[in-house]
Each structure stands twice: as structure tokens, then as C-alpha cells.
Amino acid sequence: MSNEILNYDKVAEASLAKAKRDGAETMWDRKAAQKTQCGFGEAGVCCRICAMGPCRVSPVPGKGAERGICGANADTIVARNFARMIAGGASAHSDHARDIVHAMHATKAEGPFKIRDEAKLRRISAEWGIEGADTKETYALAHELAEMALGEFGKPFGTQRFLKRAPQARQDVWEREDIAPRAIDMEVTTLMHSTHMGCASDYESIFRRGMRTGMADGWGGSMIGTEFSDILYGTPTAKASSSNLGVIDKDQVNILIHGHDPNLAEMIVLAAENPEFIEMAKAKGAKGINIVGMCCTGNEMTMRHGIKIAGNFYQQEMCIITGAIEAVVVDVQCIFPALPALAKKYHTRFISTSEKAKIAGDMFIKFSEATGLDNANEIIKIAVENFPNRDASKVEIPDIKQDTLVGYSVEAIIDHLDKVVNTNTSDAMGTVKPLTDVIYAGVIRGAAGVVGCNNPKVEHDYAHVTVLKELIKRDVICVVTGCAAQAAAKAGLLTLEAKEMCGRGLKEVCERVNIPPVLHMGSCVDISRILHLVNLCADVKGIDPALLPVVGIAPEWMSEKAVAIANYVVGSGINTYLGIIPQVLGSPNFTKLMTEDCQEFLGAHFVFEKDPLVMVDKIMVDLEDKRTALGI
Amino acid sequence: MSLTDLIYAGSNAVAGLTEGAVNDAIEKYGESHAVGYPDTAYFLPIIYAATGVKIKTLGDLPAAVGILKSLITNKDDLGEALNAGLATAVGAEIIEAIRYLDGDPYAEDAGIGFVSDPIIRSLGVPLVTGDIPGIAVLLGESADPKTLAAIVKDYQEKGLLTFMVGNIIEQASEAGVKMGLDYRVIPLGHEVTSVIHVVSVAIRTALIFGAVEPGKLADFLAYTKERVPAFVNTFGPIDEVVVAVGAGAIALGFPVIADVEVPEVPGALMTQADHSKTVETSLESRDIKIKVTKIDVPVSVAAAFEGERVRKDT
DSSP states (O other), X not given: OOGGGGTTOHHXXXXXXXXXXXXXXXXXXXXXXTOSOOHHHHHTOEEOSSTTXXXXXXXXXXXXXXXXXXXXXXXXXXXXXXXXXXXXXXXXXXXXXXXXXXXXXXXXXXXXXXXXXXXXHHHHHHHTTOTTTTTSOHHHHHHHHHHHHHHHXXXXXXXXXXXXXXXXXXXXXXXXXXXXXXXXXXHHHHHHHHTSTTSOOOHXXXXXXXXXXXXXXXXXXXXXXXXXXXXXXXXXXXXXXXXXXXXXXXXXXXXXXXXXXXHHHHHHHHHHTOHHHHHHHHHTTOSOEEEEXXXXXXXXXXXXXXXXXXXXXXXXXXXXXXSOOSEEEEOSSSOOTTHHHHHHTSSOEEEEOOGGGOOTTSEEOOOOTTTHHHHHHHHHHHHHHHGGGOOGGGOOOOOXXXXXXXXXXXXXXXXXXXXXXXXXXXXXXXXXXXXXHHHXXXXXXXXXXXXXXXXXXXXXXXXXXHHHHHHHHTTEEEEEEHHHHHHHHHTTOSSGGGGGGSOHHHHHHHHHHTOOSEEEEESSTTHHHHHHHHHHHHHHHXXXXXXXXXXXXXXXXXXXXXXXXXXXXXXXXXXXXXXXXXXXXXXXXXXXXXXXXXXXXXXXXXXXXXXXXXXXXXXXXHHHHHHHHHTO | OOHHHHHHHHHHHHHHHHHHHHHHHHHHHOXXXXXXXXXXXXXXXXXXXXXXXXXXXXXXXXXXXXXXXXXXXXXXXHHHHHHHHHHHHHHHHHHXXXXXXXXXXXXXXSSOOSOOHHHXXXXXXXXXXXXXXXXXXXXXXXXXXXXXXXXHHHHHHTTOEEEEESTHHHHHHHTTOOOBGGGTEEEEESSGGXXXXXXXXXXXXXXXXXXXXXXXXXXXXXXHHHHOOEEEEEESOOOHHHHHHHHHHHHTTOOEEESSOOOOBTTTEEEOOOGGGHHHHHHHHTTOOOOOOOOOOSSOOSGGGTTOOOOOOO
């Protein structure tokens, strides 16, 4: 594909030119090889859930084949395909969370898995009703909490414990509409059941069951993943980092950590600090060991340790193309299977580590909670020993990097807000009231959570950055996670200086609170932090979050996880804007249900809008309508 | 009503009054009649600072009214609302200037009205040295004159310069607060527009001591925000005009502390219903730190009492 679409990103242009010279294939080559993608799949009207198929029905009502062999029509097929995307996404997040909880179950005082935020351990334990949460021995409590959390995945009765964090008004909606998620695995399983051949055919019912499964992710898997990661590895606090491919250092052993699960990455970071390895690196002619992150594992590491961000999803190949990466270490999710072959064009070792994501083509080192640090040591050693194999003639690191501020957990945000609370007023410390105050007073018009992936259907990062810049200009404070956060980091939006790009109100807020206008809240599971924050704001006012001038946005989404996320955000009462249109247009009924009708029973809906500027206009109308309804 | 709606309601009202007053004055005196304040080299100081325009005659005013009306966009946006607050300040400055056409309008008032250049120059040194650690602007009518007086005395003891507008002047006076420049308690007047004379002080501080160039509004706002440690306390119910004036104060960087419920903005607009905490709340909001060595004597001790004259009670 032509490089024209990449004008936005100078790094991309240079990298792709180099890839061509090196004879390396990238996602753009493969996108071009796909030619025109199938219209039936694009509209969601292709079904292959049984062996009578594959069936495809007409995406235009009243024309062509209207039913599959079993009799399923476009509504049913679209709803089922969409639901299965949710199941896929919820599974990914939840299985990630399960590993974190297992690691917590394996914690002991002597490590390497340890409790690093004991206060949070006790806080969550108390929230879940564990008796003696403030007095029990740390590790006994951690193991008890971990076991309880593992129950959330498969308990036979009851709903997710974290649902209680929402204001009563929202809990009532979930109760009434029967979308309060039960055990996480149960929701996924039962959704796979419902979408089996010859089960559910009512598209609205499938939509609701999908919604509940999404909710099991946001309020279950993802929230457990986030909170338990904080307990294990520390709750993020504001800190400085740096981003873009320029963070790769030609004088050091560069190790790229890519994937999602902090269990592996934390061990890698721990191992890389071992003086023995640093000496070894120096002996091999390197100045040291440079760990850089990508995608969500990169986000986890930057949030907690300030590890530099090499890039987001679409840059995973470019990273290798720099020729300066000794090892790419991956665990699960969003890792191109193309990487091992690409790595072979250079000296780079590609190491997959998870049994769940064994990636063929180079090396597999099985990572487990029992042997975590040993595995990490082995990986570091391989990387260091690979340094002399680097071909200097192939090294070309784009000289572009951007300083950035990261680490804005809910706790860190509240900590910042405390600075503007006048100690002589009746306002308590440790709340989000200053935030709701400025929203209610109209100093800022609302808040947006901008999340999601990259997608070669659109110019990379363009929609992320455009939406963010336009929103902050209009006094809408933004929080970001995932690859959207990394786009913002590269664009310089995660800096205190970015206040100059804001409207007057948001600029004042940034100055007074001493924060960037766009706050990096972490990885994709950390979207649960955004849920928590919005619900705390709703709590201050005692209202359903659906009434707040808040939106969710996924400008360049790509994965099934993004679909699960969008569902739980809508299910939580927050209108969600999608910059890539999901594969549902083959059913006008299902499309209308998503974009209009669900408003009635959920208090929120999806909006599809490809043009980021038009999207911002729609969002502003949405936010102002909400303000008017609240009388603010 | 939302906060911005309140601000616009007040600023539009003041704009209307200003336009009416200007038209009436021109009709009465003609366009070439001189207009201005006594003892100042800065014409209408706020307009001069904001635009660089030297208003000398009534005929210069309609253009200024045009500018102030253009500042009121009625848009739901803080920057725009703060501009409307500044427009309210410009309107008040014009209205007050017109009041001076018929001689000193404050001749019969307990307030002093316009603060002359020499007074500002005399305050300059103690402001720069921190001898005057802050400027308190008190506005309104208190439901409880006793606590009001306690607040004023507290500011006095801490060395702050206090300006007063509204019926609180008599209230404080009756409760035993001594006033005058020497006491650092300056009654300005009873009309809400007379609060503009303290804005004028802040702006001329930037002109005189900051040497900020007239016409560079942003520089003035930065100077007042960073260098003039002022804040506003309002007493009693606040109407739209007061809110609009308050927005002007916020634009200058001065926080407003009300004793009634308002749409709160942390650090800028706050409610403190407990008058025993008004002083501490205000000082903290403006980041004014005062080191006071309390001398345990039966009378108040502070620099504010330096110019006091001792007379027989008659």
C-alpha cells in the first residue's frame, strides 16, 4: 500500500522505506495483498458456525438470499457474530486477569511475586467483605483474596462483586435489564452456547446477552486485572517517561516487551536490573540494558516504572525494522504472528512465553508463576548474548522521541485533586469532588475516555490525535489508555505544556491541578479505572453515570477486546463513539438497536462515525445536551 | 441556571446600563465633553490597560461600549465567560466615570470611590516588600455584622489591605472597625459598580510597578494573577451582576469566596459559609502565607495601626 496515508507520522515513513530496502514484509504489504476485503464479512452477514455453511445472506433487506440454510436471517447472523466478538474480547481480558490473580496466589514475602501495595490489598479485601481485612497477616490475606477472586470467574451463583462500586441508580438498571454479569467464564460460555447453531435467534436477546458478557469483562475480568496488578506491582503514580521509536538506544542491549500481562514484564524488568547482566552487557560492548515497551504491557510498565514506550500496535514491526532490537519478548494478545519471520531478517530473537500464545517461528520459553524470575533471567541472557550479532549497517533508529507524563491511576488523580481542595472548607480530601465541581460549573464541558487500537483501515494515530486535540481545545478533559494513550504520548499531549493546546477552562484546570490535559490511565484492562472514576463522580452527585457529560471513544479500534470494552462502556451508561464501523451494517435492525434503541433501556448507545472531526462535533452536542438536562 | 448563564445575565445587564449611561451623557454634555477620573495619568485605567485606548471625551466612549459588547459572546465556554466578566469591569469603569461628570459622586458617601495614583504609589513599596501580604475585597451585606467585623479586624491584624463595597461598610463601622487608608481598610462605595475602583488599583499596579505595556491584556492578566495577591469575599445573597463582576475577578486571577451556595470551582470560586473560617479559607485560596508572632497584649498589634491618631472620645 502506498505510504501516502502515513504522512502524519514521519517515523512510519522512514521505517517503511527501510523495510522495503531490507526486503522485510509489513502489515501494509499484507493489507495490500488482501485486496478488497469481503463485503459479506464486512457487513457481518457471513456465518460459519456449523458445517451446513458457510452461509452468506444479502446485506440488503429484500434482495438476494435472506436466510441461511438453518433459516437464520441477517439480524440473527449479525447479532451472533457480534456477540462472539464480545466473547472473544471478554475472554482475553479475563484470562489475563486470571493469571494476575494466580500470581497473587503465589505471592510470598521472599518473592519474586510480592505484595507491593499492602494498603490497596487491605482496601479491596475490605470492599469484598473479608473479615479482619485490616489485621490479617499480609500473605494470608492476599491468598484469601486471590481465592475469592478466582471464584469470580466460576462461582455458581451471584453476580460480580465490583458491581457494587456503581451508584445504586446504575445497579438498578442492570438488575432491571438483567445485564448484571454473573461469573465471568459462565457469561462467556453461555454466550457461546446461545450463539451455537439452532439456539438464540432473537437479535435483541443476543445483544443483551452479549452486553452482559461485556459487562463481565469491564466490571469483572478487567477490573480484577487492574486492581490486583496494582496490589502486586504497585499502584501507579505520576511519573515521567519517553515515547516513540527514538527511545531505542543504539548503544545498549534493547529488549522489547510486547503483549499484555505484567507478570512476565515485571520479572523481565527485575531481571534486567541484575548487576550481573549489566556487567555481561558491558563485556559484550554495550553500555547497558534498555527495556522498551509496546502496547499494553508497555503501558503497564510505563505506568509503574516509567519504562519508555517504543510505540503502539502499528509500530510493532517498525521496532524490529530499526535493526537494534536484541530480543522481542511477548506474552499474549495483539502480537503479529508475522514477527518471528520479520525478526529473522535481522539479528533479533523473537521469544514467545505463554502457552496460550505460542507463536511459531523462533523461540519459546515457557513462563510460569513458579519459575517466573528464572525465565526472565534466561531471556535477558539470550538478549545480551545476542548483542554482538547486531549488524551495524542495518541499524537505523528514527531520531524521534517525545517526553511524556504517565501514571495517572484513580488514586494518583485523586491525589492531584487534593491539591486544589481548600483545607478550611467542608470538602473532604481523597474525593473526586474538585473534578465534578469544574464539570458542573462549566469550566470544563465534560470528560472523554479515548481508548482503542490502531487499524490499517484508517491513517494510524490520526483519528486518536485529532479527536484528542479537538476535544481539549473545547475544554473536554481526556483520559486515555491502550494504544490511544501511546498515540497521545507520541503527539506530546501527555505533557504539562499541552495545556497551551486547550481551551481556557481546561488550561486553568491543568495549571491549578498540575496535570496534562490528557491523562494516561494505563493499559486496556485499566479502562476499568475509567469506569471507576466516572462512577465516583456520579456518586458525588448521587446520580446515574448515564446523566454525566461523559463519553467513551474508540477512534481506531481493531480487536475483539475493543468490542467487549465498547459494550461494557455502553452498559455502564456511557455513550460510546466508534471510529471504525463494526461488522453489523448487514442488519439494519441490529444497527438501529445499537445506535438508537438501546438508549431506552440502557441510558446509552453506540455512535458510528468515521470522520474524527464530525465525531467531535457530535460529541460536543452530546455533552451539551447532557449538561442542559442536568441544568448545568 | 448554569454558572456561565449567570455570568452572561450579569454582564449583559451591565452592558445595557453602560450603553444607556453613555448615550444619556452624550445627549446631556455632548461628544466633546471631557470624561475621566481625578488624579490619574491613566485615563480610564482598565480600558487603557486592556486596549491602549486613551479615553478623553465622551465621544470616545461608544467605541469602547462596542468593544465590551463584543466581549460578551454568550457562549458556553469559560474563556468566553471570563471575557464577559472583564467586559463587566469595563462597563463598570465607564458607568463610574460618567458618575464623576457631575462632580465627586462620593462626596456624600462613606466610600472614597476612585483611588488616586498617589495612593497607589504609596502602597507600592509595602506591597512589593510583602509588608502588605494581600488585598482583600469585601462585598455585599452581611447577615451577621459581628463576624464581619471580626473578619475585617483579622485581615487588619495580618496587615492585609481591605477594600469594602456595599452595606458592609456601615455594618463594619458600627461594629467598631476603624477605617481609612492608614488603617488599611478602605471603604469604596455602596454601588456594586464601585468595586471597579479596586480592579483599577490592581491594573494600575501592573502599569506603574510592572511596567506592562498598555494594550497587552494577557500580560496584565498574568501580572495580576502572579503579582497582586488579591481575593474577593462576598457576603449575603449574590445577584447576577455580582457573579459577572466575580468572573472579572477570576479573570484577573483573584479567587472569590462566597458565604452562600455557588457553583464551586476549586481554587477560583468557593463557598465558605462559616465566617470563622473565611479568613483562613481566603488566604489559602490565594496562597498567602503570613508569619505572625502573636504578642499577647490587650489591644490589636499590627502595621495597620501605625498611622493611627489618638483622640479623646467626645
